[in-house]
Amino acid sequence: MIDVSAQGIDAPRTPLSREFYARDPAIVARELLGKWLIRQAADGAISAGRIVEAEAYLSSRDRACHATRGKSPKNATMFGPAGHAYVYAIHARWCLNAVTEGIGVPSAVLIRAMEPLVGIDLMQLRRGLEKNLDLARGPARLCAALDVTKHYDGWDLTAGRELWIADDPTLNGKQLKIIRSRRVGVTSAHHRLLRFFIAGSPYVSGRRSVLTARHSALFRRPAT
DNA sequence: CTACCGATTGACT
DNA sequence: GTCAATCGGTAGA
Numbered sequence: 001m002i003d004v005s006a007q008g009i010d011a012p013r014t015p016l017s018r019e020f021y022a023r024d025p026a027i028v029a030r031e032l033l034g035k036w037l038i039r040q041a042a043d044g045a046i047s048a049g050r051i052v053e054a055e056a057y058l059s060s061r062d063r064a065c066h067a068t069r070g071k072s073p074k075n076a077t078m079f080g081p082a083g084h085a086y087v088y089a090i091h092a093r094w095c096l097n098a099v100t101e102g103i104g105v106p107s108a109v110l111i112r113a114m115e116p117l118v119g120i121d122l123m124q125l126r127r128g129l130e131k132n133l134d135l136a137r138g139p140a141r142l143c144a145a146l147d148v149t150k151h152y153d154g155w156d157l158t159a160g161r162e163l164w165i166a167d168d169p170t171l172n173g174k175q176l177k178i179i180r181s182r183r184v185g186v187t188s189a190h191h192r193l194l195r196f197f198i199a200g201s202p203y204v205s206g207r208r209s210v211l212t213a214r215h216s217a218l219f220r221r222p223a224t
Numbered sequence: 225c226t227a228c229c230g231a232t233t234g235a236c237t
Numbered sequence: 238g239t240c241a242a243t244c245g246g247t248a249g250a
Contacts, residue, residue, distance in 0.1 A: 055231070064231070074246055091232045092243035110231060140232055150245085185231055 006117050011038045011048040012166035015158050021082035025056035025100040025107040030196045032098070034176050036166050037114055039146040047119030047146055049136055050168060053112040053197040053204045055183045057097070059105050063188040067106030077154045078106035085163060087153040093140030096148050098157060098165070112139045112184070112195075115203040138205040 016035065021028055038048040057065040059078075066075045066088065077086040078099055086097040086108050097108035114136035116123055123135050123145040136142040143149070148163065157164050177199035182190060184206065197204045 057231075066231075072247075088231080089245045090230055092245070093232055095231065097231090112231085138232070183231070187230085 006050065006168070006170045009117070009169060011046050011118050012036055012169045013160060014166055015160040015164040016083075016166060018081070018083045018158050021098055021100050021157070022102060023082075023100065025058055025109050026194055028098065028100045029054040029056040029109040029194070030178060032109060032111070032165065033178055033196055033198050034168050034171055036117070036168055037111065037142075037146070038118075038166060039148065039163050040161065041122075041147065045119060045122055047116075047122045049114035049116045049118070049145075049203075051111055051113075051165070052115050052201040053195070055110040055112060055196070056100075056194040057108050057110065058194070059101070059107040062107075062192070062194075064183065064186040064190075064192075065107065071106070075106060078108050079104060080154070083156065083158040085148075085152050085155040085157055087143070087148060087150055087155075089150070090140070094143040094149050095139040096143050096146075096152070110139055111142060113137050113197070113203055113205045114142050114145075115201065116145065133202055137203055 032051050032054045035051050036048055037051055038046065040046050059065055060068055062068060067078045071079050074088060077084055080099060081103050082100050084099045086099050087094055095110060097110050099108050101107045116132055116135045120132065124130055126147055127135055127145050129135065136145045152163055155163055179197055179199050180193045181195045182193060183195045
């Protein structure tokens, strides 16, 4: 359930490798759950949290992917090497992706929600909001909480400075319960199950009632 | 230059 | 549940 044991722990410094990202985006999205997303501001202040929700966008074989109709200045980063940040604007807000697969294959994982763990005061300040649950619940809220803007489009997430992703130092081999569902807000390829989130996490985006219904439906299993 | 559109959010009934 | 504000990116005149 809600794991607050990580609060007060230092953010991990060792970034995930290029090889981690250079795989199928559905696998990367699935495996990014539980990882820490870390932001270090110019003055050294750290803000970070645990990724609880991510979506895969599969290059030319996915109609919902921004790169499905070819390269443009906006999506150029997705055509570059894996492990770089792809930051784009939607409805006047920023969203953060991690580029996956190889050069010339424009796929990525959208990081949709995070459980705030470190630097919560700073994230509250950036969001103009106190409520911990809503600080990074949604891709644009997450970017606002971490002050991720167009400035970080193309940023190398494997360099381990300013913005990176690392293994959870508190996980200790624990297995996460993960649910797979349709992606949020996409207008094409709506049926594809390319959204992944941690079961029961209150930091996952979407309406609570919808989440609970979907949750129980997907968890129902025939007795064995 | 103008005219849309959207991987969103927050306010509202 | 509904709805519209918001503005960067993009296409087209």
